[in-house]
Amino acid sequence: xxxxxxxxxxxxxxxxxxxxxxxxxxxxxxxxxxxxxxxxxxxxxxxxxxxxxxxxxxxxxxxxxxxxxxxxxxxxxxxxxxxxxxxxxxxxxxxxxxxxxxxxxxxxxxxxxxxxxxxxxxxxxxxxxxxxxxxxxxxxxxxxxxxxxxxxxxxxxxxxxxxxxxxxxxxxxxxxxxxxxxxxxxxxxxxxxxxxxxxxxxxxxxxxxxxxxxxxxxxxxxxxxxxxxxxxxxxxxxxxxxxxxxxxxxxxxxxxxxxxxxxxxxxxxxxxxxxxxxxxxxxxxxxxxxxxxxxxxxxxxxxxxxxxxxxxxxxxxxxxxxxxxxxxxxxxxxxxxxxxxxxxxxxxxxxxxxxxxxxxxxxxxxxxxxxxxxxxxxxxxxxxxxxxxxxxxxxxxxxxxxxxxxxxxxxxxxxxxxxxxxxxxxxxxxxxxxxxxxxxxxxxxxxxxxxxxxxxxxxxxxxxxx
Numbered sequence: 001x002x003x004x005x006x007x008x009x010x011x012x013x014x015x016x017x018x019x020x021x022x023x024x025x026x027x028x029x030x031x032x033x034x035x036x037x038x039x040x041x042x043x044x045x046x047x048x049x050x051x052x053x054x055x056x057x058x059x060x061x062x063x064x065x066x067x068x069x070x071x072x073x074x075x076x077x078x079x080x081x082x083x084x085x086x087x088x089x090x091x092x093x094x095x096x097x098x099x100x101x102x103x104x105x106x107x108x109x110x111x112x113x114x115x116x117x118x119x120x121x122x123x124x125x126x127x128x129x130x131x132x133x134x135x136x137x138x139x140x141x142x143x144x145x146x147x148x149x150x151x152x153x154x155x156x157x158x159x160x161x162x163x164x165x166x167x168x169x170x171x172x173x174x175x176x177x178x179x180x181x182x183x184x185x186x187x188x189x190x191x192x193x194x195x196x197x198x199x200x201x202x203x204x205x206x207x208x209x210x211x212x213x214x215x216x217x218x219x220x221x222x223x224x225x226x227x228x229x230x231x232x233x234x235x236x237x238x239x240x241x242x243x244x245x246x247x248x249x250x251x252x253x254x255x256x257x258x259x260x261x262x263x264x265x266x267x268x269x270x271x272x273x274x275x276x277x278x279x280x281x282x283x284x285x286x287x288x289x290x291x292x293x294x295x296x297x298x299x300x301x302x303x304x305x306x307x308x309x310x311x312x313x314x315x316x317x318x319x320x321x322x323x324x325x326x327x328x329x330x331x332x333x334x335x336x337x338x339x340x341x342x343x344x345x346x347x348x349x350x351x352x353x354x355x356x357x358x359x360x361x362x363x364x365x366x367x368x369x370x371x372x373x374x375x376x377x378x379x380x381x382x383x384x385x386x387x388x389x390x391x392x393x394x395x396x397x398x399x400x401x402x403x404x405x406x407x408x409x410x411x412x413x414x415x416x417x418x419x420x421x422x423x424x425x426x427x428x429x430x431x432x433x434x435x436x437x438x439x440x441x442x443x444x445x446x447x448x449x450x451x452x453x454x455x456x457x458x459x460x461x462x463x464x465x466x
Contacts (some may be wrong), residue, residue: 151179
């Protein structure tokens, strides 16, 4: 048995210096070295009850793969990961481990948790760089399943079903598979070559991906059944942006975060060779406090903006973004204007943004969400001089699928209603999961929903009982 590392501190992640990285789109976190990974893995106590596994939405055998790293068996560690997740290199980079597996790590009782996400990333990267093994396509079982959306939930559902011998076709509206992994999360957090490699692994399993297919317009769910598919999984996400409804939102220079990030991440607008236009701003205000807001702000800084503000109506302690993302943003020079809310976007005679009229806020009693309710501070209005405003206050599902599918129940937010934990909708043999059910959430929760739906589809089509 390898000797335990009883350090109370997790092994630090090497990163690009802030003053360098805020001028490029290369990955910020550089990853563990081999020696770092082994040392960090030996901090795991392999405790009896494994609370980390219970908190993982895809139920990875976390102690098992970490023990393999501690024993320097990286191939064995990857094989354990691959049993539960189709996207380990992605999860290791973007999952909020601090509120899931690492949040219940026994080592965190006295000190810092084991760096589970960092180890998952290391193992996936090691396998990609050192192993030539590719997944083996299973023998077909004679059943066909259609998956709508090539994002985290759809890809997970497709991969799990393909491993069981199902013939799976994924229909993706954009010209590239990956969903939010390619259009939403910036290159400096998740390199797109890694996403492509993970998707290539699914194709090797036999998953077919058809891009530029807008279900609800190009095809309907009824037509998919007519084509011989026996079940359909809807993982189309929540890509319709929300706005505040304040005066001036139609001015030039106002973006939704979805549009802004899609232009940058999917269309590479930061590259001189890109044909996709994007505003080169001097001062940018990003309204919102989640990970999407941090991504948009950090992208704006990299595009050359001299000042970038996060404008958030609650305080720093209430920011919903990951702590690591907030810290990285602060290091890169992003200015946080918390307890601030915009009430009007100002413009010039040509219709371009010239500023935002804002008010200061105080926090009152908790609201229905459990967070303290923001209250306007009387007489606190001021002008924030910016030439670009990016709305990052949330998204909702596009109505196209629900408006073209009979018998599909949705809630008042436009999210698809499912029956219990297996993702079954009000339509027989139609399942759904991820953001199209929950509204905007995390990659790993979407993956968990895709995994559970795949299990339910398999039980139904194979005649197994729950």
